[in-house]
Amino acid sequence: MQNFTYYSPTKYIFGKESHIKVGEEIKRINKNNVLIVYPEIFESNGLIASIEESLKKEELKYSLFNKVEPNPTSDLVYQGINIAKSSKTDFILAIGGGSSIDLAKSIAIGVEYDGDFWDFYCGKEIKEAIDVGVILTIASSGSESSPNAIITNKKTFEKIAIESDLIRPVFSIMNPELTLTLNKFQTASGIIDIFTHCLERYFTNTESVQLSDRLLEGIMKTLVEIGPMAIQNSKDLSSRENIMWAGTMAHNNIIGCDREQDWNSHHLEHVLSAKYNCNHGAGMAVIFPAWMQYVVSRHGLDKFVQFANRVFKVEINDENYLETANIGIEKFKKFIKKINMPINFKELGINDYDIDELVSLNNLNGKKTGGFYSMNEDDIREIYKIASINNLDNI
Template identity: 40%
Template sequence: MESFRFSMPTQIIFGKDTERQTGAETAKIGKRVLFHYGSGSIRKSGLYDRVVESLKSAGVEYVELGGVQPNPRLSLVQEGIRLCREQKLDAVLAVGGGSVIDSAKAIAVGVPYTGDVWDFYTGKAVPSQIIPVGVVLTIPAAGSEASKSSVISREEGNFKLALDIDLIKPAFAIMNPELTYTLPPYQTACGAADIMAHIMERYFTNVKNVELTDRLCEATLKTVIRNVPIVLRDPANYDARAEIMWAGTVAHNDLLSTGRVGDWASHMLEHEISALYDVAHGAGLAVVFPAWMKYTYKHDVQRFVQFAVRVWGVEENFADPEETALEGIRRLEQFLSGIGLPVRMEELPVPTDRLEEMAERAVAKGSIGSFLPLAKSEAASIYKLAVKA
């Protein structure tokens, strides 16, 4: 196990009707806030009205900025920064899923900065200040409600880059599983793939003697695997929704990272797919991750055997460990396909004539991944594995 520091500054307020506490929690971080949200589904569900009522009751003034899209855009982040400065807003309230929260984090870190906020995403600068961010979560998937990550897409050049720094962890996250009842099945499934990918990025590590976090990763994966089919059959099953929502937070708040070094190559590979073709991140991960596994499993067959046996219940073939490992990958693909997700490029659908270009973009800053570092040729091979059966 590696040495580590772990901090969980985000206060979690979890349970039924907790969105009615939005105003009281927001008042602790700001008196004039940017109310940031997505396409308007929060209006249809009535959540918008409940949040507004709560803010007004707490004496919190707000300026609205909606319109966040999946794969949140830099242009809207820049508009949010402008609004915060002009209106002298002192916090950002994100009401939505990972895209809204990532956009809110980018706005919050950009407000005190005199340069271009994109500098933080390219690595040209490191943020040292932020205005506080609060969250009302509506989609369990990205885990952004308690993570140190924000991923933003720049329209010019179709680039999608991440900022990872503890500074941007939200001050609070309000999480009511009831708010996820109306999620379409495909969005629920994409969220599940995103959660599972966050866990698997951490699970496949070269660090030895990480038994506790191995078991935590496996338990969180099995919780998602068990409960997603339940909510697809019964969307208003509170208990199953609650399990998935909490799993999404635990998957990406870095608890599962303690003492180990994650990989993250699959995320880097997927970012090129969603940057160029604007596909749902979870759907892209459902295609990329099994392909990455097929390419890398021989690097540590026993870890893949452990994954197959402990997570998927595969009976271990002691005479042929590779067969056990491959069966675990097959069962992952079967699960993802079974909940309605693509597992091949053509199912996204994404054209396959730019695989070499995507590989070059993915490794533009150098090799990616730590489990088995990948250069351009390896990245291209994984993309090709994502095309064929």
């Protein structure tokens, strides 16, 4: 186990109808002028009206920014910063999932900065940000509890992440009822996103992490068990409660702070979603099995065997560990297909692609990645090749 300092100041408010008390929560932290960041569709289902009512009850000022789109881009951040500055915003409320929250966090770092917010995505240290709160409507990204945000530069197609404790939400309101209207694809995409957040932490070179291994396995096993139930029955509140809390647990880093983490698969997928605007969870469903199939025979076989045995109940063949590990990967792919997620480029909707271009967009420039298995451009190329044609029979 590695040394660590764990910090998570976010207040979680979980339960039915919890979102209608958002005005009280903002008032409690002495904020007065709110920018609400959300997708326009929420105006038609009554959600925004209920939020406005809660804010008015506490006599809070607010402005609306309803331009949230999947895979938010830099131009939206600039728009939001201009609105926040002109309205003298002192608090940003994100309503939605990762796209809303990451957009809100990016606006928050730009409000008090005279330069270009993209400077922070190019490595400049974040020293100031206005507070962000969240009303979560989809269990997926874990951004409601993390110090991270991801934005795509609309000019360069770079999809880059930042990290700072200054952009951790001060509170996250989590009402599972708000997820009951999600369609099957959105639900499944969220499940895969949560699952792969676990995998990025699970595959580690850090030793003596038995406790967090078991916690990660517990989340993954829960998703395998209840994920299909949530998709088959959209009104299954019990399943959605557990999925929502799993999303937070998987990415607030309480079960990753003790270990080296990987994140190479996420980087590979960020190139796909920046280039082709594909859904992130669906992209991870394509990339992660391909990464596993490539790495399993090259590094960390014992961890792959443990994953197969503990998460997917594969009996260990002591005479052929590689076979055991490969069966586990195959079962993971079958789980992905069971919830109607893609496992190759064609199923993801990408028919015209250039693998060499995708490799170059990773910006390795002859260097190697870090993580569980350090990769060069040739490794990345082979993973994309597997992902482009993957199926249930070719491991």
